[in-house]
Amino acid sequence: MITVESVSKSFNGKKAVDTVSFQANDQEILVLLGTSGCGKTTTLKMINRLIEADSGNILINGKNIQSQKVEEVRMGIGFVMQHSGLFPHYTIQQNIAVIPDLMKWDKKRTADRIRELLPKLHLSEDVLSRFPHELSGGQQQRVGIARALISDSPILLMDEPFGALDNITKANIHAEFKSLEELKTKTIVLVTHDVQEAFDLGHKICLMDKGKIIQTGTPKEMLYWPKNNFVKNFFTENRLLLEYKVATLKDLNALIDEHHFYEKLQFSEHTSVWDALQQLSADVSLSEDYESLVKAFNEYRKFQIV
Template identity: 60%
Template sequence: MISLKGVSKNFGEIKAVDSISIDAYDKEILVLLGISGCGKTTTLKMINRLIETDGGTITIDGKNIRSGRPEDLRKSIGFVMQHAGLFPHYTIKKNIAIVPDLLGWNTKRIHDRTQELMQKLRLDPSLLNHYPHELSGGQQQRVGIARAIIANAPILLMDEPFGALDAITKSAIHSEFKNLDELQNKTIILVTHDIMEAFELGHRICLMDKGHIVQIGTPREMLYNPANNFVKDFFAHNRLLLEYKIADVTDVIVFIKEPLSVAAQDQLSKSVTVLQALEIFGSDNKFNKDYELLSQAFNHYRKLKKA
């Protein structure tokens, strides 16, 4: 577990982070969300000491991060930067191998692990001898993830990792990211200003403003139990789509007025959220009635949640 207690950081007279306390739990994805300048990236970089704290303490599994050298700390933490952050004068192979080289891995071990990740991240092995500028944005971002997880560190920090990607590429990488088995047993802290991304990937969301934590909670808690008007207003513009994303089919199926078709019921076993189910139903005219029934049930569910 990563624990921040009363952590602060000032840049001159500006309080970038003002005495915040938060825990990131084992095997969870905690999203730091907010507009530019709210303190989320500063908070992230204090965890691996790219930025040093001015006050408070940060511990990992009970050990103060300042008890050892910053270099040793960073070897035990994966880090994905904005725009992939690859070294332009290194080949892809050399970029991925940076941490294993520092850890003293032998050539075969680095080669085998690199090949494994190239396959899992759907990267052609022929790209290993290329340079970053020769890859697309999506390919560069996958390489950045490979570099961050190659040593299988228990902690992964991600600073706006998908911010530079187009919507289609971002959606594909989100899906791969969630299903990558290497990430299932890690504590992940992800910084983003993208509300949809936060709801798509986060187990919990920490909403920040002007160096303070406004609210921490699950996506459902942020929408249905906002701590104040700031939280309510922050999500208001995207609220309907966010509700589609977080509502499970099992939440709303009890409100369906009549049985769905057998084919629709078979399809529901393949979907988790109402949004996923409606996307399936909307792609085939034979599900028109099922689409309408599920939509009506969802609207009834929404009214109850608002009440």
């Protein structure tokens, strides 16, 4: 668990982060969302002391990070940075092995762990002898994630990890990210300016502006119960798509034929309306099911819109 209490940071007399507080629970993905310059990356980097806070407290599992050596704090935290952050003069194997080498793992342990991670991240062993410039953007990001996961730290910090990727590659990696068992046991704080990414990946979102957290909540809470006009307007451009994504079939139980959708069509209660519609739209024989689900969603939506 990560607890951030009234943390502030100024640069040259100007506040970049202003009395920020939040809590990321165990096995939760918390997203710091906002436009460039809002303070989200500075906030993230204070958690592993890449930037030192001016005031306030940051606790990991109840222990103040200021009471520990910087090296101790960072050894328990994986870090994925924008543009993968790979060392260009290192091979992929050497890049992934940076932390194990610092921790003085023996070579066999490191090699075994790398080979355990590669298939989970859809990477083949032949990439190990290559250099970063020889890989695609998507492959580089997967390697960056492998490097952060190799020591199996309980906490993962991610700074715009998918920001440099094209939309198709980003969508594929998002799907892989959500299904990766290695990540389901970790507490993750992810920074992004991408609203759809925040909704796709986050269990909880902290929306930031001008160094402050304006509202914290689940994707559904942010969309349907905004604290003020700033929050409401922030999601206006993508609103309909986001509504489809935050609604699950369980939300529509009273409006759909549950037996048909869950037993015949094999959907789960936790399937988002968006994912269900995507699957139904691919099969023309299911057009009636598609139409009935759209109708049910529209009925549900009437009672949610603020």
